[in-house]
Amino acid sequence: MGGKIIKDEVLGFSTENPHRPEVITKSKAAIAPDRMVISAGAWSKSLCHQLGENVLLESERGYNSTIPDPNIFLDKQIIFGEEKFVVSNIGNGLRIGGAAEFAGLDAPPNFQRSERLVEIARTYLPGLDTQNSQNWMGHRPSTPDSLPVIGTSARYPTVYYAFGHGHLGLTMAATTAKLLGQIISAEKPVFDPAPFHISRFDH
Numbered sequence: 588m589g590g591k592i593i594k595d596e597v598l599g600f601s602t603e604n605p606h607r608p609e610v611i612t613k614s615k616a617a618i619a620p621d622r623m624v625i626s627a628g629a630w631s632k633s634l635c636h637q638l639g640e641n642v643l644l645e646s647e648r649g650y651n652s653t654i655p656d657p658n659i660f661l662d663k664q665i666i667f668g669e670e671k672f673v674v675s676n677i678g679n680g681l682r683i684g685g686a687a688e689f690a691g692l693d694a695p696p697n698f699q700r701s702e703r704l705v706e707i708a709r710t711y712l713p714g715l716d717t718q719n720s721q722n723w724m725g726h727r728p729s730t731p732d733s734l735p736v737i738g739t740s741a742r743y744p745t746v747y748y749a750f751g752h753g754h755l756g757l758t759m760a761a762t763t764a765k766l767l768g769q770i771i772s773a774e775k776p777v778f779d780p781a782p783f784h785i786s787r788f789d790h
Contacts, residue, residue, distance in 0.1 A: 647727040648727070
């Protein structure tokens with residue numbers, strides 16, 4: 588529909604134009620969009636700070652281990668509440684995940700957390716074959732009030748935000764997109780976006 592996809596790393600912004608910041612990329616390109624949405628998960632914090640906006644956002648790191656040939660089959664996801672982990676089917680394999688770790692964006696993964704979850708799972712799932720398991724760590728963008736940041740910038744009228752969904756990014760993605768699309772198009776939103784505005788962190 589006339590769109591253009593540019594794969595590049597955003598380094599920062601030029602804010603000489605107080606109404607329309609330019610995006611500065613690693614390839615030295617300067618892009619001046621009519622509208623800009625920052626939706627970079629846990630990395631959104633540094634981008635907001637470069638625009639002079641305060642946001643309380645931290646990476647809540649989660650771990651999992653995917654077992655390609657577990658030697659057992661589960662017909663549904665199992666949540667182990669007391670042990671704080673989940674086992675899910677992934678194709679013919681199993682994924683064992685959980686944990687919450689606050690260690691920032693740059694610290695190396697501590698895969699002992701993934702391995703510990705697998706050890707606990709073996710006590711509940713006799714016959715579980717954990718050979719060739721693959722460990723993974725990801726960043727959940729979390730705020731202190733557990734609400735995402737959705738809506739307009741407090742400083743630039745052409746900048747919008749959509750991040751901070753914690754554990755529920757995929758769950759809330761479609762609703763967030765609909766709400767933000769209505770805000771950008773100046774339509775009446777499906778619900779009041781005020782509780783999600785970035786200015787709440789200024790109080």
